[in-house]
Structures are given as structure tokens and as C-alpha cells.
Amino acid sequence: MRSEVTHGRVLWHNADVINPRSLDLTRFLTDWYGPRDVPAATLPAAAAWLPAPLKAWFTLEMQWSIPLVISQKMIPCDAIEPRDGMAIFMTDSSGDWRWAFDVSTPNVVYESALHRAWEMASEELSDLLLHNAIGESVMNSRASRLCSHVPANLLPEILAPMDEVGFLEWRWPAPGCRTYMGDSLVAQVGPSISRTAPWGPIDQYFEVQVGTSKIDGVSYLDGLGIEWI
Template identity: 35%
Template sequence: MIDPSNISLSNFVATWHGPATRDPDPAPPSTEWLPQALHEWHYLASQRNSPLTFTTSMISPQEIRAGVDGKATFMVDATADWSWSFDIHNPDAVYEAERHEAWALNPEQLAQFLVHNATREAIYAAPARLSAYFLPDRALAEVLEPLEEVAFGRWNWPAPGYRIFMADDMLVEIVHTRGGSAWDIEVATLKTETLSRLRTIPDADWRTPGA
């Protein structure tokens, strides 16, 4: 297992999104109350012309507000059905909630949560991707052979059971299919040639997302 605390957010973003392309936006004085981990994420995002998120949206630091319950929403999913917040009295604590539901404590603290989300989102920004549905256990084992699972906390979004595996130039996200007899899988890599190994795996019906 890879310990998420050993993953540097800045190094990860540089690896999967490339080096900074512009000067960072200065943090307005009105945002000084925000947690340092959130400042770092927006600092890194402001250095790049391309987005760092695709299935979630980070709320602009100037627009983050604390509610009467002490929760400050900093991220929503693409449909705004799910939201994530931190507690102003304990800024390391992350809470999640589906629309019209009460806040529930996420198992990850804020810094790790942001690394987790950056890792998920990098899959959708990678230059080379493959996906497959109803992948049998044997084929999955071949896909994952050179990778190591990241010990991220379990999320309820987009659904329970998602897991992430990593190698130097490859990310894989898996989840059991409905019914649990096989796997749905997303593969992302920095090198197109890395995918050639996967295409030779029997019983893997690969698709190219967006093709």
C-alpha cells in the first residue's frame, strides 16, 4: 500500500499536469482564514491554464463562506448533488453531504482529501486513457500487476467501493460492477505506449474514452 501522506500535491500536479505556465494568483486578504491545504491547491491551480478538476469543481476562495453550522463548502461535484466542506473550528476535518442530506464526516483530513481528489481527477486529464466494463478478476490482476494501491480513505461519492492504484506513469481506478461479479476500470497513463501491454490481456474489452 502507498501511504497517501507520502504523495506531495505539488509534485503530483507537476507530474500529471505539467509544470507551471504562469505566475500564481495572489491570495486576497479576505481568504486568510482558509486552511493552508486549500490555499496550496488554489495556488497550484492558478499556475496552470488547463483545469485540474473535471468531475468536481472547487469553489473560488473569495466565494467560500461559513454557514451557521460552522461548515464552509469548498467543493461540489459536477451536478452539484454532492458537496464537501471543512469545519471552521477544526479546519482539518472534511464533511460530505448529498443534496438535502446532513453533513457526514469524511474519513480523510483535508490535505489527504485534496491529494485523493487530485489523483482521481488526473485520470480524466491524462494524455492516454482506456476504460473497460465487467472486467473479470483474472484480467484485473494482470492490469494491476505493476501497480500499488493507494491507502486512501473510502468515499461515498461517486459510489462506495472505488479504489485507486498507482505507478510512476500510470493511474487506475476500479470499482465492483453492480452485482459484484466483475470490475469497472479506468486507466490513465502519461505514455501512450504503456497501454500496449493492456491491450494484450485476454477478456479485457477496452474502450477509449471520448472516441
């Protein structure tokens, strides 16, 4: 496996890119969070009109007693309602970024910053819900490491136990974010953003967060000289 960083993007030169549609979401959630501990239940009647992928997600996530989405905010299934042809089903934690499906073509997703025009998302609804569930696992893990300023030369060692998941790119939280998975590991890698002027990505540095379903699963990261939090 060989990688290089070009214009702030991680480029992997191997064939081991995971096809997202090869992932079994129920199996992943069970491996990550443990067995389902709540009996399956029928969604409320007010959710009957929702598109099938969204109903499937709500039905599945209700079977765990712990929240599976903590960094985003899912609108309750019986509170989603259409407005001007769009139905918002998820926002970021602050409500400044929104995702909605098109009521006339429900598998088409649009996204936008608050008070901005809708733009079509890169992923269809079923793919976006899977992408979000995998991404949430990084923040919702038994142990994790986070650093907003990782030198590019350390990425190959950090990501060595993982392969990239071929998710399409999101605009949120910033273009250029990628997801990697391995045995009991999930990582999110995105641009390191300057907090002072000049604003924008910092060349040759990345924000990296690695989560694991095992208590010692990220201990291999502790000898790299990175100030993890």
C-alpha cells in the first residue's frame, strides 16, 4: 500500500477501496455497539409517508438503548414535514447545516447552510444515511484519538490498518473529508483548518479522528509524537 498527499488530499494508490454498498450496516452497528437490546417496534403512523431508507434507519436505530447519532441531530421520524417540496431530516449539532430529501423524488438529497439555497448532495438518501452512521461511530466509540493538526507524513502510519471507504464527498464540515475502516477501527480525515487569518486549509496538515470498538484499539497511535485529545 502506498499513499501520497497532493494539494491537501490523501491519495491512496491501491485497489483496497471499500465499496460502501458492500457494508452490512446492521452487522457493523452490532459489532461496534453490541447486540440490539430493545425489541423491534413499528414506527408511528405519522412516519408512514417517509421514504423507505429513512424508515429503515429509524426502525434499526431504535433497537439500541444508546443513541447512535450524537454529533448530528436527526429530526424525530414523526416530526419530519415537507416545506416547499423539501423535508429536512437531519441538521448539524448547531442547526447551521441541513439535509433534506426532495418530496417528489425522495431518494434525492439536498443540503445547505442555514438561509442558503439548497444544493444537491453527492449521495442518494440510502448512501448518505450509511455514510452518516459510519461517521458517527468515530465520535461514538469506546476509545478515540483526535488531533486537528496532524503532519501529512504521519498519515500512512495512522491509516495503515485501514482502507478508504469509497463514500462520495460531503460539503460538511468541509470539502475533502474521507473515511477509513479496518478491524474495529474507523477514521475520519479532513483538512486542518486555520483558526486565524488567513482562513482556510493548512497545507500538508490534516484533522484526524480515529475511533475503535475495542478499549485498546487505538493504542498504536500513542507513540507517534502527536498531541492527541
